[in-house]
Amino acid sequence: MxxxxxxxxxxxxxxxxxxxxxxxxxxxxxxxxxxxxxxxxxxxxxxxxxxxxxxxxxxxxxxxxxxxxxxxxxxxxxxxxCHMRGVSWLDPDVRTIIDIGGQDCKGIKVKDGRLDDFIMNDKCAAGTGRFFEIIAKVLGIDLEEIGPLSLTSKNPAEISNLCTVFAEQEALSRLSEGVPIADVAAGIHRANASRIYGMVRKIKIEETVAITGGGAKNSGLCHSLQERLQLPVFIPPEPLIxxxxxxxxxxxxxxxxxxxxxxxxxxxxxxxxxxxxxxxxxxxxxxxxxxxxxxxxx
Amino acid sequence: MEEQNNTGLRRAAEIYRHRGLRARQLKEEGKKIFGYFCCYPPIELLTALDITPIRVLGNMDEPVTEADDYLPPVMCIFCRSAFDLGMKAQYNYFDGFVGAHACDGAERTSFIWQNYIHSPCNFQLDVPHTAHGPALTFFKEQIALFQKTLETFCGTQIHPDDLRQAIALHNRQRALVRELYGLRKPNPPLVSGTEMLQVLIAVMSIPVTEGNDLLQAVINEVTTRANPHAPKHRLLIWGSLIDHAAFTELIESSGFNIVVEDTAIGTRPFWHDIEMTADPLDGISDHYLNEVLCPRTFRETGPSYQADSDARFNYLKEFAKHWNVDGVFANIIRNCDIHGYEVPVIKDYLNAIGLPVLVIEQDYSTAALEPLRTRFEAFAESIDGY
Known part of the structure; x- marks a missing residue:
């Protein structure tokens, strides 16, 4: 069939x-x-x-x-x-899914292979692919580079603003202060991971946690999220599908x-x-x- | 007869669509019209003086353009929208405006309304945020002051018999609304959420006697017509009010029938009758402070988290049982703090009794509704067992 x-x-x-x-x-x-x-x-x-x-x-x-x-x-x-079903089939131990899409971000809870609860942000670019596209442009690098570059940072910059427009300004002012691009990128990833974590927490995070969507292809974001979660994370081999x-x-x-x-x-x-x-x-x-x-x- | 049987819902929809129309007609006939905010002002006192009480609402279709000069955008957008309509002269037929300290947003909006929208008579009802003895005493004094203000404005005293009659009329309205709610117990319900919304907003926009006739006509109609509704998941709505049919239509086209609304345009103003006490103000103050169940009032109810939630939310369990509810939608208008604070506890409580809860904080705008469809559909799918 x-x-x-x-x-x-x-x-x-x-x-x-x-x-x-x-x-x-x-x-x-x-x-x-x-x-x-x-x-x-x-x-x-x-x-x-x-x-x-x-x-x-x-x-x-x-x-x-x-x-x-x-x-x-x-x-x-x-x-x-559908995300819940797909991830559950790939790894039946997953209880919490963080899906980071191009223009939204979701937290999904799985219970006995069924949809248990979810939360969704589609009103704000923070924590979505769009945010990273804009910031990559500010930093003058390709979207694919921003994650790996952030991982080379030893001293992530402090980025306090998560409104995409203001974060763009903040990134620019950090750069003008002479902060290395890698540190700005790392700061941006940390701030977004905090935002996503704060949203998903509302549906009570349980292990195993899976990260899917385009965001799962960003090694810097996965690293920052894992740091925040302090839990094992499953990233599907092809997180987009x-x-x-x-x-x-x-x-x-x-x-x-x-x-x-x-x-x-x-x-x-x-x-x-x-x-x-x-x-x-x-x-x-x-x-x-x-x-x-x-x-x-x- | 057939013609008469079919007029209730259509008339309700018509009044809902043109909310100020009947009030403007009455005004032209020389009657007095008062606007009131939220479900705390005792409208029985207005009816006793032959004043028509009109519930002040916002409009999810109308972008807020005037209100932002006076109210900060961090406050509840329902209040901002209602005030915006006021600034755009859509409530310019009011002879009086009754504000209430229901929530902080309603209180500030009421005072600002008084300053910038000059109704001939204004009253701010201070509703205590606790419900113990001294609070009740204070509240009764507030209501007596409200009575005095109205009497001075009208130049007549309220006769106790007139007040008793007004209480009886409004109690009759409450009973009719509860009867209509009862007709949503079958599966599929005889009345949809959209129809209910239109009926309730209609009765809040016309004199109580006309509202009672309308309710009776609707009850006759829905009990005799072929039920047009199909069985779907049965939804209880808790939280901030919904005052636009576009929202209920979205929900009811995403896999749900709305069967009960624990909101300020739902069960809350209608679920309990005013007791006929020797001094009518005793029954009135008890009703509005103790029996209108909105989380804006803090109630000390027990020694533990569990005892507290059991005491506060047992009525929701009863609703869920009698209306055979499959899931709960916790509706939070953005920045509605009083309902927002309750979300974790109410979710815990309802989940524990086996009810799934969908929480959405929304922007009170018809333009922003469609993206919510995915959430309602996913919620329906989770109840389907996907």
């Missing part, structure tokens, strides 16, 4: 295709402004990687911020539940529940044509090659 999970995050779209409990393909691409068309493209790549056709997919679950914009999804489940993985696993359960004849009916009504938010003729024309490409897959 082939199932897919598609996680359309604010910044990155991820797809996992699984056959029962075996992952066949995982694809990660930037989301961009047009979720619907993006969903289609990323799914194409994932199917190619898995060596499958669209008609092979028995059940598709969409998740993430753009989950309502996936015309071919059979069900929508929130990213909170736990939501899509969870969605694929839930899709598998749903497919099993629906059963053969129901699945055939679902597939028949699935919309594979590329949808778009725009109806003007230029956009339609631009969509044409994508359409024809898909017709042979179906």
């Amino acid at each position: 082939f199932c897919a999970g598609i996680d359309i995050g604010s910044t990155i779209t991820k797809i996992v295709i699984a056959n029962r409990n075996e992952v066949l393909a995982s694809v990660v691409q930037r989301t961009g402004a047009q979720h619907r068309r993006r969903a289609h493209r990323v799914m194409e790549d994932a199917l190619t990687q898995a060596g499958l056709a669209t008609s092979d997919l028995d059940y598709i679950v969409a998740t993430g911020y753009g989950r309502i914009n996936v015309p071919f999804a059979d069900a929508q489940i929130t990213e909170i539940t 736990t939501g899509a993985l969870g969605a694929a696993l839930i899709a598998g359960e749903k497919a099993a529940r629906v059963g053969g004849p129901g699945l055939a009916a679902l597939k028949k009504h699935r919309r594979w044509d590329a949808a778009t938010f725009f109806s003007d003729s230029a956009t339609q024309a631009a969509m044409q090659p994508t359409n024809s490409q898909h017709s042979h897959m179906g």
Whole structure:
């Protein structure tokens, strides 16, 4: 039974295709402004990687911020539940998940493999990928460098302000005082780790703690969080895809529940044509090659 | 008859949408209109003088633009929004304004209201923050002072019989609201959260007799119509008030039926009747200080954390049992300190009796509602057992 999970995050779209409990393909691409068309493209790549056709997919679950914009999804489940499922499958001992996304940050509690509690921050850039993007720019380095650089610091700078705009100013004034870039970067990571820790504490942190999302790819942030947590931390080998993985696993359960004849009916009504938010003729024309490409897959 | 059966909810929705309309009509007919803040001012005294009490609310649709010159943005945005509407002349038909020291935000807003929005009559009701004997004595004196202020303004005395009649009318309203709440016990409930919100705001925007007729019409309608609601998870809302249907619609389209609201536009003003005492002010002061259950009043209730939470929140356990509640939404309007302080203890208490709790601190703006959908859906999924 082939199932897919598609996680359309604010910044990155991820797809996992699984056959029962075996992952066949995982694809990660930037989301961009047009979720619907993006969903289609990323799914194409994932199917190619898995060596499958669209008609092979028995059940598709969409998740993430753009989950309502996936015309071919059979069900929508929130990213909170999907992350929980994905991480739990990778490590059943995990009780607390800290998911640091591009534009939000979540704490999720797991109990007996089920969603127990959660907390979410999406009102403020502090503790999200966006914060680090802005600060990396101020420091004149690439986003990928900021974490490793911060780990070289022996004397992290004091950064007190977590409003992204003011933190940017504070980082600038530290730099003008002659504080080394690595120390400023380390200070920024510490301050964000404190903020994230303070939020997740409200749902009572229990070990094992997992860190997922783009933030888990920042070694400096993981280090600062671990320092704050004083607990063992599990970082999945591919921390970006736990939501899509969870969605694929839930899709598998749903497919099993629906059963053969129901699945055939679902597939028949699935919309594979590329949808778009725009109806003007230029956009339609631009969509044409994508359409024809898909017709042979179906 | 059919026509009559169908008019309750529609009329309530209409009054909800045009909250000041009936009051302005009455004003044109020469009646007096008083605005009051929160659920602490004893509106029975207003009714006894044939004054229509209108509950002051904010508007989640209207960006706060005028109030920020007078109220700091760190305070409760509901209070700021209500004051903002006042500054924009949306309550300019008030003959009087009754503020209350319900919470600090309401108190400051009431005084600032008095300074900048010049209603002909103003009264600030000092509501004690504790509920022991001397506090009750003090509160009764406050209410007597309120009575005197009203009598001086109107140039007439309140006859005790008129006050008793007003109490009876408002008690009748409380009983009707409780009856309507009872109709949310079945699954699916006969009345949705959005319908309830519209009905309650409507009755707070018209004279009590008209409100009672409206409630009766709604009860007749919902008990005879084909129930349009589908079974969903049953939600209890505790905390800051909700005064906009966009919010209840969001919740009820994310996997929930709202079945009971322990808020200031919910059970709190209606759950207990005023006792008919020899001196009516005894029954009134006891009701408003002891029986309106908002955490703005500190109640010493027991020697331990457990005894304290049992005594304070047992009523929520009763609600959960009788309304067959699946989960609780703790609604905190940003910077609503009185409800914010209670979150850890109430979460502990409800979790211990097996109820999951979703806590959201929100910005009191319809524009900021949609991002909350993920939280409600995830909460519904957790109740589903995902």
